[in-house]
Amino acid sequence: MSDTLLSVKNLVVEFPTRRGILTAVDNVSFDLERGEVLGLVGESGAGKSITGSAVIGLIEPPGRIAAGTVHLAGQRIDNLPSEKMRRIRGDKIGMVFQDPLSSLNPLYSVAEQLVETILTHKDISKKQARDRAIELLDEVGIPAADLRIDDYPHQFSGGMRQRVVIALALCADPELIIADEPTTALDVSVQSQIVSVLKKVCSEHGASVILITHDIGVIAEVADRVAVLYSGRMAEIGPVRDVIKHPQHPYTKGLMGSIPTITQEGDRLTQIPGSMPRLTDRPPGCAFAPRCEMAMSACHHSHPSEENVGTARVACHLITKMGAVA
């Protein structure tokens, strides 16, 4: 069994609109190894949520995957009929979304929801399913799980609810977990709790995680590798430590420099002028070129291709030309 769980190649996602075709995701490729946590970061409008949705087949028509392939454990899944994809999602993929209130049905108790999901995927008795559900709740850190399991979603606090959602995602023993902004709606101290719970249970269950977020702090704590998206394209992908401490792509550099940390000295934060272009107004050539201090003429005319630079893969003409930056 190969080590690569998920393989996304040259993914293109398009949305036809009244004013023409909107390319939300443009030629994005990445692999996910078994047991690893891959962070997908980008600012609003970068296309990270759409990438996540496309990978698991949740793009609503008229949006569609226009090109590229997605392979899960060797099997191609981007071109499956919706019924088959639904079953694969149920069996092999767990999902954790931003708003726990929309993932959990407010009218059913947690026990009912967990047990029903477990029974859909495992051939065991109801009592066994319930025991398994209590075990899962325990694993995600819900105190007194055997008592709280019969409570309703609204009786849990925000952080506890998100833990329940994680437990729900694990019910079918999935190989892949997609978490889309799982902590954004939560309090700051709860955020780090949730993220470490996610990492812990996923590694214990042997599930790989794609963690989509705009919060780089969360990625720094939990991810093994991180992919940085800009305007629907991949700017840089590499091990977390390297991308954060030694970013290669000018955008990543600017991004990391603009985050205040608790050790930095100096009065000004690095500031990237302007703002990310809207997906409808992408400039020709490299999407970052208009804001890039080091843009060359090639940058305004052609898309940079991804090249391996050190431990990372970077899409930048300058880097391709000059090699890694210290």
Added chain:
Amino acid sequence: MPMNKETGRKMSLIVRILDSDIWYSFTRSKVTMIAALITFLIFASALFAPIISPHNPFDLASLSLMDSLLPPAWSAEGDPNYLLGTDDQGRDVLSTILYGSRISLAVGLVSVAFAAVLGITLGLIAGYMGGRVDAIIMRIADVQLSFPAILIALLIAGTVNALAGGMDRERSAFTVLVISIGLSFWVQYARTVRSSTLVERNKEYVQAARLIGLHPFLIMLRHVLPNVMGPVLVIATINLALAVITEATLSFLGVGIPGTQPSLGTMIRTGNDFLFSGEWWITLFPGAMLAILVLAVNLLGDWLRDALNPKLR
């Protein structure tokens, strides 16, 4: 065209409208475009009634009892002068429909305007002030909602007419109708505006206005009002159809527009008496006109509601 700021703004407004999602959805729906056309035609013909109408049915001197109860022009005893026949007073049905829809539409528009202004004002105040003022206004609204609109209008119109006795009913009829219909419809506006106001009141731009010490009245007027008007247009459109029908009903029941200068409803009432003696045209044509008008306006209102609903886009 000299290109100053004002012209620039007006042109950009037109460009914005033509480019907007609303215009797009309008041009995509044939039904809506037809409904809009019909509504426009009816409004136009009512407006220009004195010009396009073949006769003036309100000019008592021009009426001839000799020409009364003539059937439509295409039947045997018809007179090509009177295309849709005449009523018992010798009035040309077609002309009366044109002049009558003027009155019906006028009553409809003015009463809707009255209901809207009253409802919006009360809704704004209730939503922004909250507390006891809100409670009082809403209880009045609740009580009123438990009565059907027709009943309320009937009560008010009937009472006023009885009190006024033999007073000049012709001139007061319009006002009485407008007030009674308006009073029966204000609640919808008030409720919608109130709930939107409750939402807007907590938004930061309202707080920013409070911060600089702007008087609550000015905050309601300048800041909140423009943001809560959205649904009002939809309600008003659908309300217009209802107001016209209510007027017709009240006139039919005898407490609306009196018979000498009839509205569509009055014509239907008049014609009703002759229905069973075979003079069907006096009731049918005004009835058909009423039905078409109401249908067209309702369709327009339906489309508007869907077009303005951000969730459906």
Added chain:
Amino acid sequence: MKDVLVNVENLTRIFDVSKPWLNRVIEREEKKTLRAVNDVSLEIRRGETFALVGESGSGKSTIAKMIVGLLGLSQGKIDFDGIDLSQPDGAEMRALRQRYQMIFQDPFASLNPRWRVNKIIAEPLRQFDMESSESDRNRRVEELLELVGMSAKDGVKFPHEFSGGQRQRIAIARALSSNPEFIVCDEPTSALDVSVQAQILNLMRDLQDELGLTYLFISHDLSVVRHMANRIGVLYLGRLVEVADGKELFRNPRHPYTKMLLNAIPDLDMTGRKVAPPDGEIPNPINPPSGCTFHPRCPIATEQCKREIPPIRNSDAGSVVCFEAVRA
């Protein structure tokens, strides 16, 4: 002698969160109250940035609103430049209002969607009769737009035509139009992307240097606060648990809650620092724990902490509200 611009004493705010009267009578429930702000005292010095840090339920937004008069005080008083804010009225109050302003968290809701940008920015100018003619007002609006890094031509557009960061700049321009001395910033960058946040924070610092502004900066993000603030106050469940100089708070945190928050900050410098997610969750503010409200989550809590509320211990370094921290 410290030049104090804003002095807050024993500020308390209690909300009545009981169910409606009828429900209470039928269900036989008591009235419930929520102490959102509990006996908070602080002073903000002229020219500095004072930050209030806390999580949800800490009362930081409530304090901000009380200082600018959007919410009434249940107890306590607020002095602005020596004047008690509850006293003046009419013209005196108007003159005072001109001296302070607020920037809000949500750039989408803080601008009236139906107004053009120049009308939004000019509103304080109109309200305070600051310019004599329309053309003077327009000129001032254009100046302000350029001051915040936008173009004068942006004035005719509507808010929805701008991004979140640009809207926040417009909000800043509006706040500056009355020439205030003091600006309360309620989480001004929490809703913005990280790179946009950097632009706005840099802008705010530049404006402070240029115009001599005093800021009250509210945030839940300690890293941002470290970058912006001269002094920091940490709030927990409505109480100010520690106040210290900016960098000192990070070097030498005294209150256990402050330590817990600092330990949870992600290690973005990749120093290998151990990051520990905090223990437990914030309790329900309607039913807070007894004594020191932090005791259920506190690693050094004693019996005394459960029974009594610790007093404020002031020192040169700042102040802290904790039995154990002071003992150490």
